[in-house]
Amino acid sequence: MYWNEKCECMPREELKALQLERLKQTVERAFHNVPHYRKVMQENGLEPHDLKSLDDLQKFPFTRKQDLRDNYPYGMFAVSLSEVVRIHSSSGTTGKPTVVGYTRNDINTWSELMARALASAGVKKEDVIQNAYGYGLFTGGLGVHYGAERIGASIIPISGGNTKRQVMIMKDYGSTILTCTPSYALYIAEVIKEMGLGPEDLQLRAGIFGAEPWSENMRKEIQEKLGLMAIDIYGLSEIIGPGVAVECKYQNGLHVMEDHFIVEVINPDTGEVLPPGELGELVFTSSTKEALPIIRYRTGDISRIIAEKCECGRTSVRIGRIEGRTDDMIIIRGVNVFPSQIEHVLLNIEEVEPHYQLIVDREGLLDRLEVQVEVSEKTAFDEVKKLESLTNKIRNEIESVLGISCKVKLVEPKKIARSEGKAQRVIDKRKI
Amino acid sequence: MVMRQLSVFLENVPGRLRAVTSILASYAINIRALTLADTTDFGILRLIVDDPDKATQILKERNFAVKISDVIAVEMEDTPGGLDKVLEILEKGNINIEYSYAFMGSKPKKALVIFRVDKFSEAIQYLEKGGVKLITNDEEVWK
Numbered sequence: 001m002y003w004n005e006k007c008e009c010m011p012r013e014e015l016k017a018l019q020l021e022r023l024k025q026t027v028e029r030a031f032h033n034v035p036h037y038r039k040v041m042q043e044n045g046l047e048p049h050d051l052k053s054l055d056d057l058q059k060f061p062f063t064r065k066q067d068l069r070d071n072y073p074y075g076m077f078a079v080s081l082s083e084v085v086r087i088h089s090s091s092g093t094t095g096k097p098t099v100v101g102y103t104r105n106d107i108n109t110w111s112e113l114m115a116r117a118l119a120s121a122g123v124k125k126e127d128v129i130q131n132a133y134g135y136g137l138f139t140g141g142l143g144v145h146y147g148a149e150r151i152g153a154s155i156i157p158i159s160g161g162n163t164k165r166q167v168m169i170m171k172d173y174g175s176t177i178l179t180c181t182p183s184y185a186l187y188i189a190e191v192i193k194e195m196g197l198g199p200e201d202l203q204l205r206a207g208i209f210g211a212e213p214w215s216e217n218m219r220k221e222i223q224e225k226l227g228l229m230a231i232d233i234y235g236l237s238e239i240i241g242p243g244v245a246v247e248c249k250y251q252n253g254l255h256v257m258e259d260h261f262i263v264e265v266i267n268p269d270t271g272e273v274l275p276p277g278e279l280g281e282l283v284f285t286s287s288t289k290e291a292l293p294i295i296r297y298r299t300g301d302i303s304r305i306i307a308e309k310c311e312c313g314r315t316s317v318r319i320g321r322i323e324g325r326t327d328d329m330i331i332i333r334g335v336n337v338f339p340s341q342i343e344h345v346l347l348n349i350e351e352v353e354p355h356y357q358l359i360v361d362r363e364g365l366l367d368r369l370e371v372q373v374e375v376s377e378k379t380a381f382d383e384v385k386k387l388e389s390l391t392n393k394i395r396n397e398i399e400s401v402l403g404i405s406c407k408v409k410l411v412e413p414k415k416i417a418r419s420e421g422k423a424q425r426v427i428d429k430r431k432i
Numbered sequence: 433m434v435m436r437q438l439s440v441f442l443e444n445v446p447g448r449l450r451a452v453t454s455i456l457a458s459y460a461i462n463i464r465a466l467t468l469a470d471t472t473d474f475g476i477l478r479l480i481v482d483d484p485d486k487a488t489q490i491l492k493e494r495n496f497a498v499k500i501s502d503v504i505a506v507e508m509e510d511t512p513g514g515l516d517k518v519l520e521i522l523e524k525g526n527i528n529i530e531y532s533y534a535f536m537g538s539k540p541k542k543a544l545v546i547f548r549v550d551k552f553s554e555a556i557q558y559l560e561k562g563g564v565k566l567i568t569n570d571e572e573v574w575k
Binding site for chain 2: 375376377379380381382383384387388409410411412413414415
């Protein structure tokens, strides 16, 4: 089901012409209104008019998360705040948060893209959408919300958490669509079972799940347990939020909203652009964003481009499932965690050395994080209670930085393997 | 009048205690007393050995976390009420015992008890004033 057939099924030649026209405007705007872009373009001997074809985009330098941080909070905005109507941001746990802004047109675009994404999952205005993505600075909740309103479906802005109430509402209000992270969907399924209910007691028909990596096995499980069709959605706040790419009912790759974003896959080590089918880092360029134009943003997400035409009739390229990260970021219960955050906490605790390892596992349906920390000469370990209070102190500090609970385990010195190059900080035992 | 005790941090997994005893055995270091405090994840092995400095050095060389701390070792009559008398002195001095363990010395009819207390020097004062015999690492009870 299409929301905007003209755009979604546009012939590729026409689409490419539209991309180039819009991209030229974006580069022009970025050059003139964002000092960072002007500086890096000039450093590379580039002017906006050097972009004559879509292939010329490859000459332009990449933008990284660090660039957004260096220009915190509004330095990357191409418009004045009087034109900005919305601000979202990352939690900022790895340093300064990344701040993103939207003009009224940007919100319009985003609503349109989310309407397409929901329609792609079969959402109509008769549907009742239970939106269990978090509302707030996180783009998930409001992104779905605006798309649902655009379609005219009834949205229940329940946000995440309070799972028993979620199930009660799902049953009593007759929710037909569920939107949340895939791991939360599985958790909800478990609670439904615990409450003595099953899919037959619910009206669920489709779910749009994203914001963390998942697998085909998880999809099967979610579909069986909730009795719905599970659709994968991709997005990140730096680009716009959810709605950058979404699956259709064929569930075979995510259609990129190419009339608004240009996707490339690069070799993360060399920066070289890779042909369709090859695995590499996803890079996105926005072509219509006003408040925060973004040129060749390195997402850190690993996937591939699928160029073959999809049976659904949409003409856009697709991206495969996200298969990993280029950095050591891990996503635990929907929260982005960088090992460096834990290192930072440990450096500030005198009694231990910053030798640590993160063990991530899934017990039942919930992710568990265990932080192993080596004791050292400086650790006063003669008394159990002192060690226990040290463990608690480390745990409290980590939890307050990450915002998720964890277990801290003290281990013997040199227990954690030292490697020649990059230390293996994360052992992810989850089977997703 | 101080007894020097070794504390070794051990993970609570099979074989870790033996790892320590094997090393000490290979260097002919004799263990005179031992106690193991355990939690879910880790244990603390406390040891009185005949050569604490050498034991510390060889364990550290093998990456164990080892610390020497001062404890009080008391020699008492191995008869009913022997321990009670010592504890009475500590209680009157408002001394808190963090942990304690007992073992037999080589002298007949004598028992040895190790105390780790919060106020170390005060505790020693009270015990000496109360006529309690304190033992050090060099005493002949070890030989």
